[in-house]
Amino acid sequence: MxxxxxxxxxxxxxxxxxxxxxxxxxxxxxxxxxxxxxxxxxxxxxxxxxxxxxxxxxxxxxxxxxxxxxxxxxxxxxxxxxxxxxxxxxxxxxxxxxxxxxxxxxxxxxxxxxxxxxxxxxxxxxxxxxxxxxxxxxxxxxxxxxxxxxxxxxxxxxxxxxxxxxxxxxxxxxxxxxxxxxxxxxxLGMPPALTAATGMDAITHGIEAYVATKYHPIAEGVALQALRMLSANIQKVYHDSGDVTARGEMLLGSCMAAFSFQKGLGAVHSLAHQLSTDAPIPHGVANAILLPPVMEFNFSYATEKYAEIARALGIDTRGMDSSEAGNAAIDKIRTFNTELKMPIGLGDAGLDKKKIPKLGADAMLDHCHKFNPRACTEADMVALFEAAF
Ligand SMILES: [Fe+2]
Structure with a gap:
């Protein structure tokens, strides 16, 4: 039921x-x-x-x-x-x-x-x-x-x-x-760095929810529409803090993305939850950095869905097969991270590399990865932290 x-x-x-x-x-x-x-x-x-x-x-x-x-x-x-x-x-x-x-x-x-x-x-x-x-x-x-x-x-x-x-x-x-x-x-007055970090948190919610393993077609539809709205407006609000129409799309899009994650989140959030108290790296920044390596880790378990995400992110996928389109979605996240001036890795963001083994063990205690399309082991968590470092 x-x-x-x-x-x-x-x-x-x-x-x-x-x-x-x-x-x-x-x-x-x-x-x-x-x-x-x-x-x-x-x-x-x-x-x-x-x-x-x-x-x-x-x-x-x-x-x-x-x-x-x-x-x-x-x-x-x-x-x-x-x-x-x-x-x-x-x-x-x-x-x-x-x-x-x-x-x-x-x-x-x-x-x-x-x-x-x-x-x-x-x-x-x-x-x-x-x-x-x-x-x-x-x-x-x-x-x-x-x-x-x-x-x-x-x-x-x-x-x-x-x-x-x-x-x-x-x-x-x-x-x-x-x-x-x-x-x-x-x-309207939110500074650009906070706008970028919170916006990337919302995009991560939409992507993780859409590929999460629970059966929830309502949330899937809402997640895709949220991703359309967020991806079309995140750069606008970053560069023009006073664009009230774009701010509205981001606010409603982030609300919709959060609604959709009652379908489940994924490994990005299990990893990011370990960083906000220990590194400390803001939640949205941690998500933005961890999202591309986790998408690569999940890729063969959710290829078709990543292709659908690519279209929601505004990519013209005509002429691409599912694998090419899914990879284009990962590239688009990396493009956002560059344009929004995110740190280039967790090390750049302030993480001490010696902490990774313990953080990987703690990530396994977090409930979010239970709905990740690919099952995660502690070794996987450690490898994902290292890939994002
Ligand atoms: Fe989040």
């Missing part, structure tokens, strides 16, 4: 954030907890959300101590603010880290702390109920798509697998936001 989950509501359009207060009222809620971070505040974006709430006559509380890789400790503090301020709804204004933290905070407002029993690797999905306050997500980057994904990645400071903290996932259908407010006006 298959279960396909659709996001409850996506509102898309420039100025969508101005409707925030009215959305809060439709849930009959009176005091939101705004979850955000310092970068979003400094960019003046949280103020837009607060203004919208005040226009609707709504007070709010803010919790903004969210790190780039949110820890269980910051979740605990966020829940304390939610309770002490008597909030009744959670609004995330930020990128993937903020949205993931908001999901975990919301969980612990109605579920007994700590987070430990709710992680996916200990069967947490069975323990998570739907009785949680509403969640509205306002993404400020176009990449993670966390507003419609079922996962929240939290750095567990109590789980010391090797010599560092481990990233763990909380996965539940209830993690999809009740409303995703996609306002391209919010993403």
């Amino acid at each position: 298959q279960n396909y989950l659709l996001p409850p509501r996506i509102e898309f359009g420039a100025g969508a954030v101005q409707n925030l207060g009215e959305h809060v009222k439709t849930f009959k809620c009176q005091k939101p907890l705004l979850v955000s971070d310092a970068g979003v505040i400094n960019a003046g974006l949280l103020a837009k959300a607060i203004d919208a709430l005040e226009t609707s006559g709504l007070p709010s509380a803010t919790y903004s101590d969210i790190e780039p890789n949110p820890t269980d400790m910051s979740i605990t503090h966020g829940v304390e603010v939610y309770n002490s301020e008597a909030c009744d709804i959670v609004i995330a204004v930020g990128g993937g880290s903020v949205m993931d933290a908001a999901k975990a905070i919301r969980l612990l407002t109605t579920h007994e702390p700590p987070l430990d029993p709710y992680y996916a690797d200990v069967g947490g999905v069975e323990r998570i109920r739907g009785d949680m306050p509403p969640l509205i997500c306002v993404p400020t980057t176009a990449g993670t798509g966390s507003e419609v994904s079922q996962g929240a990645i939290i750095t567990d400071t109590s789980f010391n697998t090797t010599d560092r903290w481990r990233k763990r996932a909380i996965v539940t259908p209830f993690n999809m936001s009740n409303i995703a407010l996609l306002d391209p006006g919010i993403t």
Whole structure:
């Protein structure tokens, strides 16, 4: 039996954030907890959300101590603010880290702390109920798509697998936001490097989801359309930060790509998840570097699908056989990486080569590669890190 989950509501359009207060009222809620971070505040974006709430006559509380890789400790503090301020709804204004933290905070407002029993690797999905306050997500980057994904990645400071903290996932259908407010006006000021990294994360979601092994034809169709939109616009937004039409295509495309990865992700994400805390290399940059070697590793297991991806990436494949077209898709990713000024390899991005054997072992613990079209061994993971070095 298959279960396909659709996001409850996506509102898309420039100025969508101005409707925030009215959305809060439709849930009959009176005091939101705004979850955000310092970068979003400094960019003046949280103020837009607060203004919208005040226009609707709504007070709010803010919790903004969210790190780039949110820890269980910051979740605990966020829940304390939610309770002490008597909030009744959670609004995330930020990128993937903020949205993931908001999901975990919301969980612990109605579920007994700590987070430990709710992680996916200990069967947490069975323990998570739907009785949680509403969640509205306002993404400020176009990449993670966390507003419609079922996962929240939290750095567990109590789980010391090797010599560092481990990233763990909380996965539940209830993690999809009740409303995703996609306002391209919010993403206009994103600097080029962040635009490139988050955009390549979204493209990686679309590619890994499309070739992932679960049977999910809805997600396959959405993944291809997401790739069309993302590949046609990523260079535009990199070179012209004020192109609101292209920003909108990237924002909606990244949301669609994240929706599609309920079909599964792949080895790129299992490898990249090891780098953000240890190297540290931003998630999107790690994905961009790892994607071509993983596509080569998978190639004979997904040749026809890579050929279809080539067409979605805008390549004219007439006269090519599947193998030539699939290889053209890999070349196109390398072209994007060059034009978007990505580091030329993981070494260039700051990885210490001596860490590769341990990172390869840890990558095997990550759940994403279970849906990779080609089964991965620890030796494969190590070889992929070395190929991307
Ligand atoms: Fe990702």
